[in-house]
Amino acid sequence: MFTRARWLFMPAALLAFPTLALAADEPATINGADTAFMLVASALVLLMTPGLAFFYGGLVRRKNVLSVLMQCFMCMCLMTVLWVVVGYSLAFGDSMGGFVGNPMTYFLFNGVNTDPNGTIPHVLFATFQGMFAIITPALILGAFAERMKFAGFCLFSGLWLMLCYAPVCHWAWGGGFFDGGEAGNFLMGAGQKVIDFAGGTVVHINAGIAALVAAFILGKRQGYPEKISPPHNLPFAVLGAGLLWFGWFGFNAGSELAADGTAAMAFFVTNLCAATAGLTWAVIEWFRGKPTVLGIISGAVAGLVAITPACGNVDAVGALILGVGAGVIAYVAVAVVKEKFGYDDSLDVWGIHGMAGMWGAIAVGFLTVEGAGGEQTLIQVKSVVATIVYTGVVSFILYKLVDLTIGLKVGDHDERVGLDLTDHAEHAYTMLD
Secondary structure (H helix, E strand, O other), X not given: OHHHHHHHHHHHHHHHOHHHHHHOOOOOOOOHHHHHHHHHHHHHHHHHHHHHHHHHHHHOOHHHHHHHHHHHHHHHHHXXXXXXXXXXXXXXXXXXXXXXXXXXXXXXXXXXXXXXXXXXXHHHHHHHHHHHHHHHHHHHHHHHXXXXXXXXXXXXXXXXXXXXHHHHHHHHHOOOOXXXXXXXXXXXXXXOXXXXXXXXXXXXXXXXXXXXXXXXXXXXOOXXXXXXXXXXXXXXXXXXXXXXXXXXXXXXXXXXXXOOHHHHHHHHHHHHHHHHHHXXXXXXXXXXXXXXXXXXXXXXXXHHHHXXXXXXXXXXXXXXXXXHHHHHHHHHHHHHHHHHHOOOXXXXXXXXXXXXHHHHHHHHHHHOOOOOOHHHHHHHHHHHHHHHXXXXXXXXXXXHHHHXXXXXXXXXXXXXXXXXXXXXXXXXXXXXX
């Protein structure tokens, strides 16, 4: 009797609640709003690399500006091709013990098509992630600007993408050690996940430690620091910083992969943290003398770095704390620590990206609105240490390998003349007699 009544009731229930009947079996579908949002976000992240080119290009001497622009644009070309061939597979392919993805999973983008990946096409997700793979190796070049061979840069950057960036990306976002998988239990703890919403560890700490290693391996520029000229074009650097700030909205808000409230909050706190850090750096300089244009844009970039791992998990108060901390920490790293130890990180990649990235990656553990506290902070610390050790060691090996084969550092004559002419046979500016 009950069974017959149940079946008589079912049609009425389906008519009254059609969404309940379909929810369980509803296949993943592409959402037009999310797709449009992610198309824009992907374009914004790509724009960050030309922005970085102007930012770095304005900070070097006139005779080396084209070499910096060329290196950034080479990353746009080389990393795009490598990402399609094997990089995406290494980062997001079937996990091989939690360490790296199977290189054959998406080899040559096989299987990367317009089928849904969440609410956006798979090919769009892969493209968005590829934009991160472009800019991360480009960040490193600021440490060895004005003194690395172009051929050595190309070889190192390609190898670094596959052997450093892709594995760490897999750890955090592809089901690896940091992503709650069983393979990460020995390091993170059973079922524990690292918070890295948009790439504090994957991008900034990863690139920052590789930059610091480069600064020690290549040594100082000729005449550093007494005879090194100041930035040749600060307006270029300001333009670059502005493009970076603008593109960072796609970097951070786009990491939600959907046009929703979390993306909106990530957008908001990104702007707030950058503004706070820029203000903090300027105020510190003002107390010590005069506030500078270089200082305020450096502080703003440090704030953008610090909020990156946390932007999906903090509110306005958290963004303010992160911004003040980023401004102070990056300033001390650049103005005090670098001077004390005397290493020549040409454009302060470690001080701004490495140190501010570490601050953001660790601080999100106790600033997250979920209130994770000490346990999550410990997980964050473990991920930072693991990334620094792994990428530091592998980067050191790669630099040495490239140096033994085609060489890393340009000769004294080439460094004096400038890499624009010696590496590319071009001048950035036409000089009239």
